[in-house]
Amino acid sequence: MDGNADNIAIPADVPQIVRELAELTGSNDFTVQPTRDGITTLWISRPNLRANLRYLKLQADSPYGLLFDLTAIDERQRTQRQGLPDSEFTVVYHLLSFDRNEDIRLKVALTEADLSLPTISDMWPSANWYEREVWDMFGIVFDGHPHLKRIIMPPTWQGHPLRKDHYARATEMEPFSLSDQQQDIEQDALRFVPEDWGMRRQSEDSDFMFLNMGPNHPSVHGVFRIALQLDGEEIVDALPDIGYHHRGAEKMGERQSWHTYIPYTDRVDYLGGSMNNLPYVLAVEQLAGIQVPERAQAIRVMICELYRLASHLLFYGTYAQDLGQMSPIFYMFIDREKVFDILESISGARMHSSYFRIGGVAMDLPKGWDKRIREFIDYLPDRLDQYDKLVLQNSTLKRRTQGIGAYTTAEAIDWSVTGAGLRATGLAWDYRKARPYSGYENYEFEIPTGHRGDCYDRCTVRVEEMRQSLRIIKQCLENMPEGPYKASHPLTTPPPKEKTLHDIETLIQHFLAVSWGPVIPVGESCVTVEATKGLNAYYLTSDGGGMSYRTRIRTPSFPHLQMIPMMCRGMMVADLIAILASIDFVMADVDR
Structure with missing residues (x-):
């Protein structure tokens, strides 16, 4: 000291x-x-x-x-x-x-x-x-930053988009046009120049080859480019290049009302559906001092775990597919469709249900909601056992993934890794257990871990997480509380529909709350959840108005992709495919 x-x-x-x-x-x-x-x-x-x-x-x-x-x-x-x-x-x-x-x-x-x-x-x-x-x-x-260049916006972009004086809508600009000359300039700016990134074109005894993998390649799961420096088939270095899927999600969060921004959150980790709604509405509720009823909390937990199953099933199928197995993804998509059938019967939508609201959920569970869920949680465990034999016990897949792309717990923390990627190293830390939210403290489930921190363990952890999600959903099914599905707080948005029928004043309040949104008290709040791919947080700043002053979305996939060079140096290109498959990312979660 x-x-x-x-x-x-x-x-x-x-x-x-x-x-x-x-x-x-x-x-x-x-x-x-x-x-x-x-x-x-x-x-x-x-x-x-x-x-x-x-x-x-x-x-x-x-x-x-x-x-x-x-x-x-x-x-x-x-x-x-x-x-x-x-x-x-x-x-x-x-x-x-x-x-x-x-x-x-x-x-x-x-x-x-x-x-x-x-x-x-x-x-x-x-x-x-x-x-x-x-x-x-x-x-x-x-x-002192080693390479302070644009990362989300194109290299030719003028201005800094999250400044308040930067335009937010296309209507604030002249109609977009792109001349042939400007297109050539834009294309040339995307050209990869190894020397710009400190890479050499040759070693003492050979010339290096530079290979663009993506931005349109099946294994990169979206628009994502990796510029590879190769010595034969061995990876010398790699440069991840992101930003091709940027849609200004944070900027939009600062121009929409607190209520109307909810559907935008579904599109961040678009495989996680309403799980994206949860940290956002929890942060707004914390700012407004809204206490969510127990029934609404339990419904949220059940919906989130259903979306975790849907996301993990897609990961599992594409993981096997990237490594050369064609059959598993077809079986797993069938099971994923069953999850979406349940979500559709409850919310009216499938992938992007936007089912959560400020203060609760959009509507109560329909009559007979439990029948389809009960059938599904009885059906899926046997299917997961079959997939273990088909995928995880496959000797070729084990050779392709065990010991590949491994990192330690200390390295994972240094690189801001969370979720299954961190638990695969042996650290049993899950936000739902460590800092329960939405009533997760009321549910019994285990935290699956690995011990090698490699591609194989990252898959096995997620597979076991699906079994734990089924445990949680079953507990929701058997212990669903009675009561309201939305808080009665005046800032709950929209107010319960039945209140609109009372008198003209409540109808006007409902109209204003839906069209203009609530006015949230001044303050700052950051709420984090254990999302499908790691820790997802919304850090909201209210200036006492009907819109967020600053909306920050912390997504797990953004830091995870940054690890790719460390994980793949000295490996073969085929190993990089396994590494990418095991990370479980979507580019909307990276670029926002």
């Missing part, structure tokens, strides 16, 4: 970790910000940033090892900032400690005239992409 620690006047009510950071720097020049999510949030000065982060990661007892998120906020149009330091742009560092089972959030205030911070990509390798994203979206420079 700093020798001046005894002379620092530290408020008695601050968390212990804040006291430690103040003693480290020998200064109490910080601001502790209260937030609705209860996460310790500390504004610090730019000169103390790296020292504080280094202490939190390496020196603190039970350190904050995982860089959960790194993002920014354009504060220039925000009006409700009482008690906060002056800031035109704010960079936010969100860390997670598995040992403490708690988070900490550090904020650094910047002025528009001096938008720079030191990089932390040497401390967390996962910070590389996060810092590039913040530069791309906000124009904030990270001094």
Whole structure:
């Protein structure tokens, strides 16, 4: 600790970790910000940033090892900032400690005239992409970053889209046109130049070959490009190239009402359906102080686990297909369709049901809802046993995946890996157990783990997760609470339909709540869930209006793809296919 620690006047009510950071720097020049999510949030000065982060990661007892998120906020149009330091742009560092089972959030205030911070990509390798994203979206420079180039937007893009002065709608611009000359410029900007990325074209005894895999290739599961540096068939290095599926999901979250944005969330991890709704509506409910009824919580849990089954079945089938097995995906798609039949009978839609609402769910369970679910949970276990014989016990598949793309728990945490990819290394940490939400503390289930952290273990963990999802769904089936499916809070959106029939005032309230959306109190809230592919979080900032001031979507697939070069160096191209299959990603979850 700093020798001046005894002379620092530290408020008695601050968390212990804040006291430690103040003693480290020998200064109490910080601001502790209260937030609705209860996460310790500390504004610090730019000169103390790296020292504080280094202490939190390496020196603190039970350190904050995982860089959960790194993002920014354009504060220039925000009006409700009482008690906060002056800031035109704010960079936010969100860390997670598995040992403490708690988070900490550090904020650094910047002025528009001096938008720079030191990089932390040497401390967390996962910070590389996060810092590039913040530069791309906000124009904030990270001094010392090894390659600060655009990552989501095209190389030729003008401006920084998440700034408040950047247009949000096509109607704010001239009609789009693309001349032949401009098309050539755009295409040339996408050309891969090895020297730009520090790659050599030859070794001492051979020339390297550079191969574009994607952006249109079946194994990359969407529009995703990997530029491979090859020595024969051996991978020397790889450069993942993302951004081909970017749709401005965060920007749209800042132009839609709190209510009308819900369907947009379904399209992020589009295989997870309403599970994408959950962290968003939970964050809005936390901001508004809405208590969700037990029945609505149980319905949400059941729907989320059904979508987990649908997503994992698709993963399982494509995993086998990428490795050369054609039959499993057809069987698994049949089972996935059965899940969608159940979801359709409850919500009216299949993949993108947008079934959750602020305060509960869109409608109550229909009569006879339990019959189809009961039949399915009796049917699927035997099918999973058959798939084990067909896929996991296949000797060729084992040779293709065991020992391939392996990493340790420490490496996974350094690269911000969560979900099955982290549990495959042996760490039994599941958000539903560690920090239960929506009533998950009421359900009995196990946390499947692996021990090698390779392609095979990442698959076996997800297969066992399906069995645990069936356990949870069965408990929902047998213990579904009675009561309302939506809260009676005035900010619940939309209000229960039956209230519209009472008098004209309630009908007007219903109309306004649906068309304009609720006005959510001032505050910040980040809510995380254990999604299909890892930890998914919505970090929402309300300025006391009918729309979110800042919508940050932390998705699991974004950091996972950043690991690809580390996982595939020295491997063959066929091994890279196995690695990609085992990650379980969709590009909408990466690009947003």
